Amino acid sequence: MKFRGKITDIACLNHFTRVVTTISKLTKTCVLRLTPDHLFFILPGKVTNGGVGMWCQLLQANFFQEYQMEGVTSEVQEICLEVSPEPWSRALKTVQSAKSVKLKLTRKHCACLTVAAELPTLSSVGRVVTHDVPVDVIPRRLWQEFQEAGVPDFDVSVYLPPLKTMKSVVDRMKNLSNFLVMEANLNGDMNLKIQTDLVSVTTHFKDLGNPSRDPEVMAEVTVDIRKLQQFLMGQQVNPSKALCNIVHQNVVHLVLLHEDVSLQYFIPAVA
Amino acid sequence: MQCVVTGGNVKVLGKAVHSLSRIGDELYVEPQEDGLALRSVNSSRSAYACFLFAPLFFSRYAIPTGLNFRCKMAIKSVQSVFKSLATLEKTVEKCHIGLDEQKDRLTFTLHCKHGLLKTHNLSYQDSESLEAVFDKNSCANVFRAQPRVLVDTVVHFPTSLEEVTVTVSDERMWVRNHVEDEAERSKAMLTELCLAADEFDYFAVKAHYSITFCLKEFRGLLLFAESTGLPVSMYFDEPGSPVVLSVTDSVLEGNFVLATLSDNHDLQKSNRGGDADQPHPPDDFMSDDMDAYLIAMDTSAAPGPSTADPPPPSLATFRKPPAPNYRTRTHSEEEEEDDGEEDPERPPDKKFRSLFFGSVLPPSSQMNTQPLTTQEVLASDSEDETEAD
Numbered sequence: 001m002k003f004r005g006k007i008t009d010i011a012c013l014n015h016f017t018r019v020v021t022t023i024s025k026l027t028k029t030c031v032l033r034l035t036p037d038h039l040f041f042i043l044p045g046k047v048t049n050g051g052v053g054m055w056c057q058l059l060q061a062n063f064f065q066e067y068q069m070e071g072v073t074s075e076v077q078e079i080c081l082e083v084s085p086e087p088w089s090r091a092l093k094t095v096q097s098a099k100s101v102k103l104k105l106t107r108k109h110c111a112c113l114t115v116a117a118e119l120p121t122l123s124s125v126g127r128v129v130t131h132d133v134p135v136d137v138i139p140r141r142l143w144q145e146f147q148e149a150g151v152p153d154f155d156v157s158v159y160l161p162p163l164k165t166m167k168s169v170v171d172r173m174k175n176l177s178n179f180l181v182m183e184a185n186l187n188g189d190m191n192l193k194i195q196t197d198l199v200s201v202t203t204h205f206k207d208l209g210n211p212s213r214d215p216e217v218m219a220e221v222t223v224d225i226r227k228l229q230q231f232l233m234g235q236q237v238n239p240s241k242a243l244c245n246i247v248h249q250n251v252v253h254l255v256l257l258h259e260d261v262s263l264q265y266f267i268p269a270v271a
Numbered sequence: 272m273q274c275v276v277t278g279g280n281v282k283v284l285g286k287a288v289h290s291l292s293r294i295g296d297e298l299y300v301e302p303q304e305d306g307l308a309l310r311s312v313n314s315s316r317s318a319y320a321c322f323l324f325a326p327l328f329f330s331r332y333a334i335p336t337g338l339n340f341r342c343k344m345a346i347k348s349v350q351s352v353f354k355s356l357a358t359l360e361k362t363v364e365k366c367h368i369g370l371d372e373q374k375d376r377l378t379f380t381l382h383c384k385h386g387l388l389k390t391h392n393l394s395y396q397d398s399e400s401l402e403a404v405f406d407k408n409s410c411a412n413v414f415r416a417q418p419r420v421l422v423d424t425v426v427h428f429p430t431s432l433e434e435v436t437v438t439v440s441d442e443r444m445w446v447r448n449h450v451e452d453e454a455e456r457s458k459a460m461l462t463e464l465c466l467a468a469d470e471f472d473y474f475a476v477k478a479h480y481s482i483t484f485c486l487k488e489f490r491g492l493l494l495f496a497e498s499t500g501l502p503v504s505m506y507f508d509e510p511g512s513p514v515v516l517s518v519t520d521s522v523l524e525g526n527f528v529l530a531t532l533s534d535n536h537d538l539q540k541s542n543r544g545g546d547a548d549q550p551h552p553p554d555d556f557m558s559d560d561m562d563a564y565l566i567a568m569d570t571s572a573a574p575g576p577s578t579a580d581p582p583p584p585s586l587a588t589f590r591k592p593p594a595p596n597y598r599t600r601t602h603s604e605e606e607e608e609d610d611g612e613e614d615p616e617r618p619p620d621k622k623f624r625s626l627f628f629g630s631v632l633p634p635s636s637q638m639n640t641q642p643l644t645t646q647e648v649l650a651s652d653s654e655d656e657t658e659a660d
Contacts, residue, residue: 087460094427110457119423125443125467129427132461 001079001137003034003105006066013101016063017092018236019056019261024085025234026054026265031138031146032113034069034079037061041085044145051268052227055148062260072140079105080138080146083113091115091131108132152247155219158184158210160242160254166192167232169203174225176201179270182228183220184246186210191218194225219248221269228252231265239263272302272340274368275331281366281381285353286495287322287525292346293491294320294527299401300377301341302334306523307368310401311346317530318488319403328522330365340370342395344377352379352391356498362387403528407515410506412439412480415473418496418503424464425490434532435489437507437514438481442468449483449532472502482510483532492516492527507531 007013023030023041033040039060045053060067071077095101095117106114112132121127138146160166169192173180177194184190188208194201231254239256246252249269256263276284287309291298295311295318302308306325312318326332334340353359365382371392381389424446428435434449447463450456468474496503496518507514511533517526 090429091427091460091462108461112461121467121470123467123470125469127464127466127470129462129464131427132463134457134460 001072001105002068002070003079003103004066004068005060005064005103006100007063007103008065008100010096012063012065013092013098014096016058017089017096019058020085020092021089022234022236022263023054023056024089025236026230027052028086029082029084030054032081032083032135033146034081035071036069036077039063040146042146045266045268051266053264053266055264057262059260076140078143080140080143081105081111081113082136082138084133087131087133088113088115091133095119095129105135106132110134111137151245151253152251154245154253155217155248156184156186156210157243157245158186158188158190158208160244161190161205161208163232163235163239163242167229167235170225170229170232173201173203174229178225179222180225180228181220181222182244182246182252183218184208184244185218189218190244219246221246221249221252221267223252223267224270227267231267237261237263272335272368272370273331273333274302274307274329276328276366276368277330277364279360280328281353281363282356282360283328283499283523284324284366285356285359286498287324287523288346288349288353289356290491290495290525291320291322292350293494294318294488296346297343298346298349299341299343299398300395301400304334307332312401312403313488318485318528319401320488320491320525320527321403322523322525325522325524341398341400342377343398343401344393344395348391348393349379352381352393403513405513405515405526405528407504407506407517407526410508410515411477412507413473413475413504414439414444414471415502415504416471418493418500420466420470421503422493422497424466425486425493427462427464428486432486434483435486436481436483438479439476440479441476444468444471444474473504478509480507480509482507482514484514484529488527488529489516492518492525495525 007016019041027043031040031042031044033042037060039058041054041056041058043052043054045051069077069079071079092101092115095115098117098119100118102114102116104114104116106112108114109132111134113135115131115133117129119127119129170180173192173194176199177196179194181193181195182190183193188206188210190205190208192203192205235256237256237258239258241255241257243255243257244252245255251269252267254265254267256265288298291309291311295313297311299310299312300307301310303323306323306328308321308323310319310321312320362383363381364384367378367380367382369378369380370376371378374392375394376392377395379391379393381391383389425435428446428448432448436445436447436449438445438447444466445463446466448459448461450459450461492503495501499518499520501518501520504517504519505514506517510531512531513528514531515526515528517524519525
């Protein structure tokens with residue numbers, strides 16, 4: 001089981017840092033699944049983390065100039081690690097000016113994902129900083145939890161309004177209520193609603209467009225407003241497309257697409 | 272007492288006050304024959320800093336002969352005089368420091384552009400002289416570096432980090448974050464940065480020591496060094512004896528004396544584990560030997576993921592108080608008693624040696640304001656300090 005990736009392009013480094021930072025805003029720990037072609041950041045939608053699930057997929061060739069890995073066995077070319085994205089993001093942020101950054105799986109005091117950066121310096125020897133982020137290697141028998149969640153049959157699927165606009169709306173609604181109703185129809189209408197004993201607030205978005213289908217029936221889901229806020233807050237990816245899929249009274253599936261990165265986020269309905 | 276500071280030196284003075292504020296809550300002011308001394312010490316007395324501004328630093332420096340004036344005052348109030356350093360440089364033309372003996376006030380007058388005059392009358396308390404006794408010239412290891420090198424080094428460590436460990440060999444210096452106990456180590460990120468000797472202006476190592484000291488105060492000094500562009504010198508000996516960081520110029524001298532963790536050999540050893548055996552990160556980086564990164568564990572079999580963890584050595588080894596080799600250098604009985612008062616059941620994991628103060632600890636007048644019994648010789652006391660305000 002080996003893994004080593006090297007980034008020498010500053011734009012790739014910057015992009016990768018933003019992805020990791022986005023992930024770190026969404027969750028404290030997640031699973032990093034490495035395959036010969038892809039990196040996945042996965043948060044299985046378990047009850048323990050409030051049912052929120054995440055699936056982020058990166059094509060390694062778009063980030064790494066060198067990428068080598070060997071899976072657990074010669075047949076199974078995969079590695080699953082439990083990682084904390086926050087220290088990782090912190091480590092990457094301080095090496096933005098590096099000549100090259102290496103990510104590698106190392107055995108130090110425990111299994112670590114090591115970020116080693118060669119920093120610019122006038123010295124002949126070169127200045128190297130290493131950050132060892134402890135990881136847990138996940139045994140194979142637990143891997144079935146980290147398969148891509150089957151995308152449910154959605155009642156409604158629409159494009160999201162600009163995330164910044166949505167964020168400022170949700171941030172304000174957060175002050176009034178802990179729960180928010182998201183509803184949308186295939187006409188491209190989406191409403192964000194809060195209802196309390198004292199006040200009802202609805203923000204209407206129109207003409208959002210949708211990938212297909214037609215009826216005007218609204219599909220709605222009541223979600224924990226903090227989960228939605230967290231999703232909007234961490235955005236560093238600047239998606240070219242943002243999609244919202246709703247299964248009525250069941251789940252919101254948010255998808256961000258940006259060239260080589262796709263991030264899916266599942267927020268379950270509250271009872 | 273009449274001190275007049277003009278031009279860019281006002282900012283230098285302001286920066287010095289700000290960087291002293293990283294040390295303690297009180298600023299000790301003492302006009303001496305050889306210049307104006309500004310000092311501070313933290314409540315656990317594990318960090319001390321002193322700036323001495325020579326008479327030539329001032330455009331006018333006059334102290335009354337025979338009058339042995341010295342005082343201490345809340346550092347926050349002095350900081351507010353030099354609140355915005357950016358605008359200070361542009362707007363303030365002259366700073367006048369005088370003593371109003373009638374009202375027992377120290378007066379800071381800022382002469383700004385357009386004839387604007389800002390006067391701060393600050394109250395003070397009498398104090399004993401505060402002076403740490405240290406001899407940096409006898410230290411085995413001496414380094415000098417441009418502030419930029421050190422600033423670029425500490426930037427890799429999180430602001431929440433309390434202590435760093437500095438290890439030196441003949442040609443290299445390693446800076447690492449200090450992680451206290453074994454339990455934390457399996458979770459905490461370990462950061463290590465290696466500096467080659469040629470990054471330093473001066474690099475003289477006589478003994479391969481590894482010392483651990485507080486980062487907060489070090490950052491305070493770097494703040495000053497960076498803005499004035501003065502190289503930082505570092506002097507240290509074996510673990511447990513203080514590290515001295517200093518900046519010098521023809522008209523000023525700043526010395527930061529920081530306690531280091533006393534050498535608990537077991538702790539030192541276990542702190543790095545396997546790393547210590549392979550202290551060649553640059554080579555490691557260059558040679559891409561994949562096998563070196565091999566993680567030898569069969570995940571299909573073992574449920575416990577971190578089988579690489581060494582069995583934790585018995586707690587006793589690193590909980591051991593460093594009492595036996597605790598060569599305390601302080602003359603003060605109170606301090607020693609204080610150390611003895613630590614709960615024997617659970618001694619603190621880390622312990623900084625209190626610095627040695629010649630004439631500071633003193634007379635009862637000061638004991639009233641600084642009850643020693645509450646002092647804990649631990650690293651960070653910033654929380655306590657703010658609470659006290």
